[in-house]
Amino acid sequence: MTETISMPHPQLAAIAVEKAYRKDKHKVPVLRGIDVEVNKGEFLSIVGQSGSGKSTLMHLFGLLDTPDVGEIHLEGQQIDDLPEHARDQIRNRVFGFIFQFYHLLPELNLLENVLSPLMIRYSTWEYWKKKKQFKQDAMEIIEKVGLSHRIKHRPAELSGGEMQRAAIARALIAKPQILLADEPTGNLDSSTGKEIMELLTNLNEQEQLTIIMVTHDDLIASQAHRTVRLREGQFELLGKHQSASVPA
Numbered sequence: 001m002t003e004t005i006s007m008p009h010p011q012l013a014a015i016a017v018e019k020a021y022r023k024d025k026h027k028v029p030v031l032r033g034i035d036v037e038v039n040k041g042e043f044l045s046i047v048g049q050s051g052s053g054k055s056t057l058m059h060l061f062g063l064l065d066t067p068d069v070g071e072i073h074l075e076g077q078q079i080d081d082l083p084e085h086a087r088d089q090i091r092n093r094v095f096g097f098i099f100q101f102y103h104l105l106p107e108l109n110l111l112e113n114v115l116s117p118l119m120i121r122y123s124t125w126e127y128w129k130k131k132k133q134f135k136q137d138a139m140e141i142i143e144k145v146g147l148s149h150r151i152k153h154r155p156a157e158l159s160g161g162e163m164q165r166a167a168i169a170r171a172l173i174a175k176p177q178i179l180l181a182d183e184p185t186g187n188l189d190s191s192t193g194k195e196i197m198e199l200l201t202n203l204n205e206q207e208q209l210t211i212i213m214v215t216h217d218d219l220i221a222s223q224a225h226r227t228v229r230l231r232e233g234q235f236e237l238l239g240k241h242q243s244a245s246v247p248a
Ligand SMILES: Nc1ncnc2c1ncn2[C@@H]1O[C@H](COP(=O)(O)OP(=O)(O)OP(=O)(O)O)[C@@H](O)[C@H]1O
Pocket: 021, 022, 030, 048, 049, 050, 051, 052, 053, 054, 055, 056, 057
């Protein structure tokens, strides 16, 4: 009798994913058969030339868009074909997003920005009932990203690095399992970028937070466990970095 060994599923996977956009009457292929598996606790970086489809792939992972062909799986289950409300729930509860230009709300202070995902997730009544706990959680996260001295500041009163830290705190308040970071250091000088990378690496190592990061910068990319390069709509595997261990 042959014994079947069931392998654990990767946390997130793209399977034979294709995506094209329409420009005038033409179909412009961007992703032409992407296969990638990401394990829990892994830090993956995605590099590639401008226009190679990095953000498109992140949008597909985070259920902000759907593939034309292929599937996105979470813990072995297809998620790209779920009804919209189920996709919304997964997007809000599983994924955290950070972007190159932070996307903080200018009229809210830092603490309010960090709390904003919870204001959206819960009804007004539920939010007010749990507000004390939420505020305490937010203060802990703000301390973790090193911004306790800035809670009343609005985004315009923060530096670029501080705004990115605030955006990271806002992503963390919803306790995501996977952080999708699109050019998180793209708007920062190199030493501030290094500090943000230290913060992301700590979150990955200490909290087993899975991170998928898009970057133009090979040096930044090399701090992840593994880098994949998008070229002509497909992945060119670059392999594991020597310096970091990849969770099984
Ligand atoms: N909504 C859209 N409609 C039409 N074309 C799009 C759309 N989004 C992206 N594209 C096109 O798809 C291609 C890939 O875009 P994408 O933003 O994924 O690339 P990228 O690798 O992230 O680029 P960059 O590094 O410059 O941010 C580009 O040619 C872009 O113009």
